[in-house]
Amino acid sequence: DVKVTQSSRYLVKRTGEKVFLECVQDMDHENMFWYRQDPGLGLRLIYFSYDVKMKEKGDIPEGYSVSREKKERFSLILESASTNQTSMYLCASSPSGGPSGNTIYFGEGSWLTVV
Amino acid sequence: TQLLEQSPQFLSIQEGENLTVYCNSSSVFSSLQWYRQEPGEGPVLLVTVVTGGEVKKLKRLTFQFGDARKDSSLHITAAQPGDTGLYLCAGARNNDMRFGAGTRLTVKP
Numbered sequence: 001d002v003k004v005t006q007s008s009r010y011l012v013k014r015t016g017e018k019v020f021l022e023c024v025q026d027m028d029h030e031n032m033f034w035y036r037q038d039p040g041l042g043l044r045l046i047y048f049s050y051d052v053k054m055k056e057k058g059d060i061p062e063g064y065s066v067s068r069e070k071k072e073r074f075s076l077i078l079e080s081a082s083t084n085q086t087s088m089y090l091c092a093s094s095p096s097g098g099p100s101g102n103t104i105y106f107g108e109g110s111w112l113t114v115v
Numbered sequence: 116t117q118l119l120e121q122s123p124q125f126l127s128i129q130e131g132e133n134l135t136v137y138c139n140s141s142s143v144f145s146s147l148q149w150y151r152q153e154p155g156e157g158p159v160l161l162v163t164v165v166t167g168g169e170v171k172k173l174k175r176l177t178f179q180f181g182d183a184r185k186d187s188s189l190h191i192t193a194a195q196p197g198d199t200g201l202y203l204c205a206g207a208r209n210n211d212m213r214f215g216a217g218t219r220l221t222v223k224p
Contacts, residue, residue: 004157033212040124042203042216043158058211090157094212104148104205104212106157 003027006091006107013114019078021110023091030096032074033104034058034066036087043090049074050096081114088112118142119206119215127221131193136218138204139186145207147180147187152201152217194222 007022025032031050035043035058045058047066055066063085067075074093078085091107119140128134138147146165150158162171164180164187171178175198177190187204203217 035214040216042119042121043205043214045211045213048211056211059213092157103160103163106159108155108157 004091004093004105004107006089006110008110009108010111011113013078013081013112015082015114017078017081017114019081019112019114021076021078021089021091021112023074023076023107024072025074025091025093025105026072027093027095027105028071029093029105030071031094032068033092033094034064034074034076035090035092036060036085037090037109038087046076046089078112081112083114086112086114118213119204121202121204121215121218123218124216125219125221127223128194130195130222130224132222133190133192134194134220135188135190136202136220137186137188138215140206141185142206142208143184145184145209147184148205148207148212149178149187149189150203150205152203158201158203191220194220196222196224198222 004025033048034046037043049055049068065077089110092104094104122137148163149161152158162178167182167184169180175192201217205212205214
């Protein structure tokens with residue numbers, strides 16, 4: 001069974017803290033994605049990666065960075081958390097060749113609150 | 116502004132009614148996908164449409180991809196309370212996928 005696992009379901013962090021959100025997939029997928037989901041805005045792409053050590057900016061990369069040292073793991077980093085980064089974060093993966101016609105598999109989401 | 120505009124944003128209907136939700140864009144996509152998301156969960160894929168004009172049926176759900184591959188619709192026949200959820204459309208371009216804001220559907224028994 002396909003599996004995308006996000007390490008933390010619920011986090012509360014203070015403004016200015018460095019935050020790591022970890023994501024692991026067990027399907028040997030080349031592509032991995034980080035989205036944030038906010039009411040009325042849908043899923044917005046933060047960063048994606050189509051290979052180890054490769055990364056591409058999405059629509060809202062400001063305030064975030066990512067790391068993909070291993071194929072199965074894609075980490076999202078908030079260098080200095082701010083309250084406007086309070087959101088649900090979704091990690092996803094898909095097979096090679098881009099998501100065209102391919103299923104994107106999502107994790108269960110990480111709810112981050114920055115206080 | 117969203118790359119993909121979904122309408123309506125909210126929809127509340129009675130069990131047994133039919134409904135259609137829309138996903139529109141000015142961009143052309145190589146494929147378009149529909150997902151359903153339930154509270155506290157990640158989105159789950161319902162269908163992928165690839166060819167302009169394509170129609171796919173999944174039990175009571177009918178999905179159509181516009182001829183120009185810029186828009187899509189989802190029609191549900193005889194809606195049931197189990198259809199309640201957030202319906203998201205997503206368009207694929209190159210290596211990435213962009214999502215609409217979703218239609219939140221509530222089907223009352």
